[in-house]
Amino acid sequence: MTKAFLALVPAVALAACATTTKPERTDGNAMVGQTTLVGADKIRVDSLIEDSRCPMNARCVWAGRVIVEATLQRGGTFETRRFTLGEPTDGIMLDTVEPGRLAGKKLKPSDYLFHFSVAR
Template identity: 30%
Template sequence: MKRLFPLAAISLALAAPAAAGQRSSLYIAMHRSAIVEGLRIMPIKVTADSRCPINARCIWAGELRAKVKVSQKGHQRTLELVQGKPADLGWATVELVDALPQPRAGRKIAPPYRLKFRVERRDRMIPQSR
């Protein structure tokens, strides 16, 4: 009987919905979608990639920008995200964190990109439009 209690507790923890303030991240391939913290994210296009190559020394880290579709419960928006600058959706923030492949000096990046996003949910509901 004592062995069943820890298994039941683990099962309940896995089945419980994530709490507000939950933060998750995930790599998503271009033109594919994934759900992160209740938010469906689909990268559409990398609009700028001037990141410093991993085999170089740079005085500037560069910039990564991407056009992304985000949706939840029928509400959809297209955003232009800049790496490291979270976009506030009201009920959550979404941030472009990284991209693969990493740039290398003297080589052009071979698509397709996989973009890493971080979503931090504040609560489960989308604010009502006014």
């Protein structure tokens, strides 16, 4: 019985390290770690690089920007790209980011929802 228990310890330890992936979407929306379909391409948002948007409850000289790093799957290739809100990249546009920022409130990367569309 002791040998059987010891044999299970590594399996349990590995299972505890397993990561769960967020389900793939088809509506152009994605959270960090999630994949979405945009036209014939797939985009997985890997990380939020920058959110310097002006908070909704503040006055700013500069509107700011949002930049995300994502993996673009086009055909059989996977490429890392940076997408900036409102600027087309490889025919794809990061067109909305939610929620808006508020002065005094810190957002976590998991709070964000990004929407991508085919750039026109």
